[in-house]
Amino acid sequence: MKNITFIILGATGDLANSRIFPAIHRIACSENSPKKIAVIGVARKPMTDESFRDLFGKSTGNPTGKKWKELRSRIYYFQTDFDTDFGFEELGSKISEIERTHSIDSVRLFYLATLPEHFESIARNLKKFCMKKTGRKMVIVEKPFGQNKKTAVEIELEIKKCFAENEIFRADHYLAKPILQKFAFPDKEILKMKKLLNKENVDHVQINILENSGIGKRGNFFDRTGTVRDVGQNHLMQMLSIIAMNPPKNKMDIAQEKTDVLNAVSGIKSENIIFGQYDEYQQENGISLKSKTETFFSAKIFIDNKRWQGVPFFLRAGKHMGGKLVSIYVKFKQSKKNLPDSIIIQVHPKSGIFTIQRNKENGASNTAKIHGPETGIEEEYEFLIKEAISGSKKIFLNMEEIEKSWKIIDKIREKKSVVFTYKKGSFGPEKALTLIENTGRNWFNKIL
Structure with a gap:
C-alpha cells in the first residue's frame, strides 16, 4: 500500500x-x-x-x-x-x-x-x-x-x-457488510438461493432497520433530516436493490443491476406509507416542541418488472423500537411445498442466513442457520477505506443510483401528512400494523 x-x-x-x-x-x-x-x-x-x-x-x-x-x-x-x-x-x-x-x-x-x-x-x-x-x-x-x-x-x-x-x-457502509456482500456478489450456493427469489415463489418481502435507541446527541441533525432521509435513501434502498436485483455478470455490473431495480419501484401512494414519532421525542435536546420529524416510517411498494411483478415489498425503519434488528425477510408462498416457509438475511445483531421450516399440520416451526458470520474479516469501514485506496469501486455507489434512490425517497416524503405517535419500545404506530395486516400478513420482528 x-x-x-x-x-x-x-x-x-x-x-x-x-x-x-x-x-x-x-x-x-x-x-x-x-x-x-x-x-x-x-x-x-x-x-x-x-x-x-x-x-x-x-x-x-x-x-x-x-x-x-x-x-x-x-x-x-x-x-x-x-x-x-x-x-x-x-x-x-x-x-x-x-x-x-x-x-x-x-x-x-x-x-x-x-x-x-x-x-x-x-x-x-x-x-x-x-x-x-x-x-x-x-x-x-x-x-x-x-x-x-x-x-x-x-x-x-x-x-x-x-x-x-x-x-x-x-460511501454507504452497509455495502461493506459481509452478509450483504454475499448477496451482492453471490457464490454458487447463494446464486442457487437467489434463483428462487421471484414472483412465482415469493409471497412478499420485508426489509427492516429497527433501532432500540433514540437520536442520542444528534438532535440538531436528525430533526432536519428524519428517518426517511437518514436511513431510507441509503441503507434501505441498498438492501432493497441487493435482494431484488439480478445477479451481476461481473463485479462492475452491480451498480447497473441495482439501478434497474430502483427504476422499477412503483406503488408509492399515501395509503401505503405510514410516518411515526416516538413519544417524548419533542423533549429531546435540540428538538422543537412542535416538530413533525418522523422517527419511524413504513411503506408498501412494488417492483414493476418481469421478475417481481405483483410481489409487495414492505419497508420499515425506526428508532426506539422493541428490538434492534436489521434484516431482510423473504416469505415464500404456502403452495410451494419444496421451499421453506421463509428465508431471513439477518444483518444485525448476529449476521447470518436462516431458513424457517413450518409444519403444515400443527404450525410448529424450526429455524436453521444455513450460513453464519464470516470469521477473520475486516471491519466494514476498514474494508471500505482499503477498497477506495486500491481504486476498486465495486462497493461504492454511482451517481445514477443516488439520483434514483432520491427520486423514490422524495416521492415518499411528498406523501407525508399525518405523523402518528408511538410508544418507545413498541414496533411503531398502530397504523403500521394495519398497513401489513390488511393484506393478511404480519411483520416479522423475531431476532434470530
Missing part, C-alpha cells in the same frame, strides 16, 4: 470518532499498511494537535506500542469553518507542510464526514487550495448525499469540478 495522507473533514463528529479513526488505526497497524501515513483532522472546534491525538487515541481504545507511537506523531489538527476560503487556503499549506515533513508524496485521501450542506463549499475550496500537481487524489463522500435529488445533483456538480469519476467514492 502506498504512502497516504488522510484528511478527515468533520473530525470531531461521531462518525469520525466511532468508525473512521478506528479503521485508520487498524490500517496503520496492519501488516500491509502504507509505508508512511499522516492524518489531518479538520473541524470547526478549537483544538491543539496534542488534544486531537488524545481524542484519536481514545476513539481507538487508548492503544500502546511502537506502531501507535509512530502514527500518533503523524496526527495533526486544523481548525476552520467549512464555508470560508481563508481557512482552506491555510489548510492547503498545512497539508503540503506535513507531507514534506514526513516525505509523503503519493496519495491524498479526503474524507467528507460532515453534514451534507457543507459538501459543495468544501469541494469548491478543495479545488482552489488543497490540490497538488502530482500524485493521486481521491475523496470519500459519506451518506446522506444531499437532502433530496436536487441538492444531490448540485453537490455532484461541485465535486466533479474537483475530482474525476474514478477519484470519487460515494
Whole structure:
C-alpha cells in the first residue's frame, strides 16, 4: 500500500470518532499498511494537535506500542469553518507542510464526514487550495448525499469540478457488510438461493432497520433530516436493490443491476406509507416542541418488472423500537411445498442466513442457520477505506443510483401528512400494523 495522507473533514463528529479513526488505526497497524501515513483532522472546534491525538487515541481504545507511537506523531489538527476560503487556503499549506515533513508524496485521501450542506463549499475550496500537481487524489463522500435529488445533483456538480469519476467514492457502509456482500456478489450456493427469489415463489418481502435507541446527541441533525432521509435513501434502498436485483455478470455490473431495480419501484401512494414519532421525542435536546420529524416510517411498494411483478415489498425503519434488528425477510408462498416457509438475511445483531421450516399440520416451526458470520474479516469501514485506496469501486455507489434512490425517497416524503405517535419500545404506530395486516400478513420482528 502506498504512502497516504488522510484528511478527515468533520473530525470531531461521531462518525469520525466511532468508525473512521478506528479503521485508520487498524490500517496503520496492519501488516500491509502504507509505508508512511499522516492524518489531518479538520473541524470547526478549537483544538491543539496534542488534544486531537488524545481524542484519536481514545476513539481507538487508548492503544500502546511502537506502531501507535509512530502514527500518533503523524496526527495533526486544523481548525476552520467549512464555508470560508481563508481557512482552506491555510489548510492547503498545512497539508503540503506535513507531507514534506514526513516525505509523503503519493496519495491524498479526503474524507467528507460532515453534514451534507457543507459538501459543495468544501469541494469548491478543495479545488482552489488543497490540490497538488502530482500524485493521486481521491475523496470519500459519506451518506446522506444531499437532502433530496436536487441538492444531490448540485453537490455532484461541485465535486466533479474537483475530482474525476474514478477519484470519487460515494460511501454507504452497509455495502461493506459481509452478509450483504454475499448477496451482492453471490457464490454458487447463494446464486442457487437467489434463483428462487421471484414472483412465482415469493409471497412478499420485508426489509427492516429497527433501532432500540433514540437520536442520542444528534438532535440538531436528525430533526432536519428524519428517518426517511437518514436511513431510507441509503441503507434501505441498498438492501432493497441487493435482494431484488439480478445477479451481476461481473463485479462492475452491480451498480447497473441495482439501478434497474430502483427504476422499477412503483406503488408509492399515501395509503401505503405510514410516518411515526416516538413519544417524548419533542423533549429531546435540540428538538422543537412542535416538530413533525418522523422517527419511524413504513411503506408498501412494488417492483414493476418481469421478475417481481405483483410481489409487495414492505419497508420499515425506526428508532426506539422493541428490538434492534436489521434484516431482510423473504416469505415464500404456502403452495410451494419444496421451499421453506421463509428465508431471513439477518444483518444485525448476529449476521447470518436462516431458513424457517413450518409444519403444515400443527404450525410448529424450526429455524436453521444455513450460513453464519464470516470469521477473520475486516471491519466494514476498514474494508471500505482499503477498497477506495486500491481504486476498486465495486462497493461504492454511482451517481445514477443516488439520483434514483432520491427520486423514490422524495416521492415518499411528498406523501407525508399525518405523523402518528408511538410508544418507545413498541414496533411503531398502530397504523403500521394495519398497513401489513390488511393484506393478511404480519411483520416479522423475531431476532434470530
